[in-house]
Amino acid sequence: MNAKQAAGYRAAEWVKDGMIVGLGTGSTAFYAIEKIGERVSQGLKIKAIATSNASEELAVKYNIPLITAGDVNRLDLAIDGADEVDPGMALIKGGGGALLREKLVAINSDRFIVIADSGKMVSHLGKFKLPIELVPYCYEWTLGQLKNRYDVAFEMRMRDGELYVTDNGNYIVDGAFGQILSPGQLGDELKAMTGVVEHGLFVDIAHTVVVGYEDGRTEVIEKK
Numbered sequence: 001m002n003a004k005q006a007a008g009y010r011a012a013e014w015v016k017d018g019m020i021v022g023l024g025t026g027s028t029a030f031y032a033i034e035k036i037g038e039r040v041s042q043g044l045k046i047k048a049i050a051t052s053n054a055s056e057e058l059a060v061k062y063n064i065p066l067i068t069a070g071d072v073n074r075l076d077l078a079i080d081g082a083d084e085v086d087p088g089m090a091l092i093k094g095g096g097g098a099l100l101r102e103k104l105v106a107i108n109s110d111r112f113i114v115i116a117d118s119g120k121m122v123s124h125l126g127k128f129k130l131p132i133e134l135v136p137y138c139y140e141w142t143l144g145q146l147k148n149r150y151d152v153a154f155e156m157r158m159r160d161g162e163l164y165v166t167d168n169g170n171y172i173v174d175g176a177f178g179q180i181l182s183p184g185q186l187g188d189e190l191k192a193m194t195g196v197v198e199h200g201l202f203v204d205i206a207h208t209v210v211v212g213y214e215d216g217r218t219e220v221i222e223k224k
């Protein structure tokens with residue numbers, strides 16, 4: 001068992017019969033989905049909503065019944081990975097490009113459980129480049145605004161030589177902020193910029209962090 005698997009499997013224990021569950025995206029969320037799928041095959045009765053096309057495919061593969069947002073008002077639980085987690089449980093997410101759907105699912109869940117290998121735990125956010133989702137229309141102007149406002153390197157995310165396109169049809173720019181001292185303030189500023197759809201700072205959203213270690217141990221940290 002590796003650290004991501006340990007965290008994902010442990011978080012899957014929170015899922016109970018009758019719950020509506022948000023399924024995260026990425027290599028750690030994969031293990032949570034795998035374990036939930038195993039429990040569904042043993043009779044667990046839940047419904048789920050996926051945060052990306054990739055996670056939806058996994059849910060289908062594991063016969064996890066899926067719903068859409070129109071079917072429910074809120075979720076009982078969401079389980080998702082993170083790229084960085086600070087001591088106050090603020091996160092950087094979006095390394096896998098699913099930040100918008102992930103944030104929508106997380107903020108509409110009664111409990112948001114973050115699953116992370118111990119290497120994701122940091123004293124300050126920002127070493128991991130912050131993903132920012134942009135509307136494709138005139139994105140060059142939005143990028144220009146970002147560059148004018150912040151003295152950091154911004155790089156449009158690419159895939160196979162083309163601009164990376166999210167499941168929502170948007171672009172992503174990654175910002176090398178270095179050390180983010182006020183994630184809430186930076187998040188508010190980014191959100192206020194026309195052309196920015198969403199950013200990967202998740203502040204005051206997580207309720208629980210499950211940290212996985214390489215020897216298979218896990219540690220559960222609850223919000224104070």
Ligand SMILES: O=C(CO)[C@H](O)[C@H](O)COP(=O)(O)O
Nearest residue numbers: 026027028081094095096098
């Ligand atoms: O935010 C995400 C996807 O948008 C992921 O949760 C994050 O990138 C962590 O991924 P992994 O578990 O593969 O390290």
